[in-house]
Amino acid sequence: MFSSRLTEKTRRDFLKLSAAGVFAPTLSGWLPVMAKAAAESGRKPVKSCIVLWMDGGASHKDTFDLKPDSKGAGEFKPIKTSAPSVEISEHLPKIAEIMKHGVIVRGMSTPEGAHARAKYNGHTGYREGQGGLVYPALGAIVSKELGAADGAMPNYVTIGGRSFGSGFLGPKHQPLLVTDPNRGVEDLKAAANGTQFDNRLGLLEKMEKAFQREYQADAIVDHKTTYERAVKLMQSKEAKAFDLAAEPASARAKYGTGRFADSVVMARRLVEVGVPFVEASLGGWDTHQDNFKRVKSLSEQIDPAIAALVSDLKDKGLLETTLVVWMGDFGRTPNINNRGANPGRDHYPRAWSLAMWGGGVKGGTVVGKTDKEGATVEERPTNAQDYLATVCELMAIDHTKKNETATARPITIVEKPKPFTSLIV
Secondary structure (H helix, E strand, O other), X not given: OEOOOOOXXXXXXXXXXXXXXXXXXXXXXXXXXXXXXXXXXXXXXXXXXXXXXXXOOOOHHHOOOOOOOOOOOOOXXXXXXXXXXXXXXXXXXXXXXXXXXXEEEEEEOOOOOOHHHHHHHHHHOOOOOHHHOOOOOHHHHHHHHHOOOOOOXXXXXXXXXXXXXXXXXXXXXXXXXXXXXXOOOOOOHXXXXXXXXXXXHHHHHHXXXXXXXXXXXXXXXXXXXXXXXXXXXXXXXXXXXHOHHHOOHHHHHOOOOOHHHHHHHHXXXXXXXXXXXXXXXXXXXXXXXXXXXXXXXXXXXXXXHHHHHHHHHHHOOOOOOEEEEEEEOOEEOOOXXXXXXXXXXXXXXXXXXXXXXXXXXXXXEEEOEEOOOOOOEEEOOEOHHHHHHHHHHHOOOOOOOEEEOOOOOEEEOXXXXXXXXXXXX
8 A cells, every 4th residue: 555665764763753752642743843934934834735747747848938939839829827927838728827826937957867867856856876875755855844743644645656755764754655546545444443454453463573573674664664554544534535436526527537637636635634745647748759739638637637726725725835836857858859750859857847836935926937949047047956945945844954864874855955935925
């Protein structure tokens, strides 16, 4: 049920945290931090983040940074939005209506042009292999810094595809993976508080205690952490958030149809019950061929889903306390490759866009600017560290804090960033 990419976490570290009171039932992690942030800024504390990951890397010139007079402009036309002077693709008309609540970062410029390495950099702020460590993803950082240590619900959930895990932070901050939102979390109902289930759980605990006494294996602690989280979730009333059948049909219809729409509905439901970090992914953006047909189809999937998400969060009074991020691996080449009968765009990390809504951002604004071809960042270049540090600041997480690895090596949450604080209300 939980992602199996477990990393180093010693029993000694767990006992130290327990002795320090981190897992005390009266603490929920983010409460004192958020209270302080709210008092200082006058705005509501940002308690949750939803990342909508466009797997493969979306073309910035065909979504949020059109260049109609450029050489590689392509087929799409820009349209006006609810934010003055901000234009986006004609195939995102519903998103255009909610841009007054959002920010477009048009100056993204990152170092990795290969999918796996670019995703790692975008999720962690570090480059793969850097320092010989596996670094934690943003979701794991949020889990550690703001998550409820004693809560039944997971603090980090990924929907629709595997993401990056907790790295050296250990299994407690691993994401719960929901492969298919329509199926929810497998076997949740099987736990129903029954004698047979309790007996099996008791037997498992006895077996693992005996094994650990014999072998003193850290893997046993990892496994115990994982199944304890699973059992607590099974017995939780909040677990109903994973059941999309409980969502009214009329409410679901606004998000469109398909797995991504369902993933976004689930993400909203999870935020409503207090999950601090959710990632939902949509693949298919690696448009080396047939770019315009594919981007049009993908745009038709994200357009109603994102617009409905932002509108629902607004109506429920949750938009100010929930940050929504749209991004992917990188952008696509400003020129069309003309490869055969179905031209496309190739990988392009040098200049691309991401978008953010809610969560204390200054709506209706743009950060950064590319040149007339969409090929080079001319104003406010922004890397993965800058973006991650900005999210941390919005969520009142100290991105200069150092977390220790299992060998007591201090690692900064985000290394040498320049957060774009100008967009924070």
